[in-house]
Amino acid sequence: MPIEMNNKQNLKDEQFNRLIKETFEASVASIHVDDSFKNKLLSIPQQCKKQSAWSKFLEREITLPLLPLSAFAVILIFVSTMTLSTFILPGELPEPEFEIIENYHQFISYENTSHLNN
């Protein structure tokens, strides 16, 4: 009896396996490589011709981390501003309207003596 049951189960399993296979077969029945797609695939070696070192360099993708880049930009701006400022010549400077009198003490002493003379 168990052998019979086993056989029945095996048969059921086999039927189900066939059903899975048929399901996949039906799903891909219309899927095949057509001529235009095949030509596209066959042209891959021509598309991958050897590049020169320069074109390889130009096509290289460079990733720059954001924080060091912005820090570098700030430093660069600071340094370039400092450098440029040394090249700037002063233009016409405003001259003072009044002159500072240097002989201040002499004036005071003269005032004092004139008072004595009177």
Add this chain to the structure above:
Amino acid sequence: MGYSEEEITKLLKDQSDLAFNAFVETYSNQLLRIAYVILGDKQLAEDIVQESFLALYQNINNIRGDSTLKTWVTRVTINKSKNVIRRNKFKSLFILDKLSLKDPSPSPDEALNLTEREKHIKTLLMSLPLKYKDVLYLHYYEEMKVKDIAKVLEISESGIKSRLQRGREHMKKLLQERGAY
């Protein structure tokens, strides 16, 4: 053309166009079908197969010899196809707000060309979880052994066996729901 796998590998490493053509002739249909089963869209499947052959041609000298070229290119095709599905799922979650990307039914253009039975089968297969779909396809359609599937998917043999078992159960449920089993 009658090249053996080893000969094709050697010739491809020498950048032989003839060997590449032979490889395309031999495996392109098989790879297109795998990509189609995973993606459910022929145009997308063609893009993936093209990318896979391009990757093969560009990396032929870097491929380690621990698996055959067929295994390598099948693995690349499956992984690329799964990445497309994952990317679309991610987009549908965050950008498109669950728009039609999760809908397993055929697109209107496809619906015109497919028969009623083909539409049902496509809907059924697209409802099958990704982790079971490739394993079931490789085992039942391509008739690959568990050992070989394990190599392609880089999963242990016991992992493949358990996926096959669960996949079968899932498939049975889907077929029963549709009255096909």
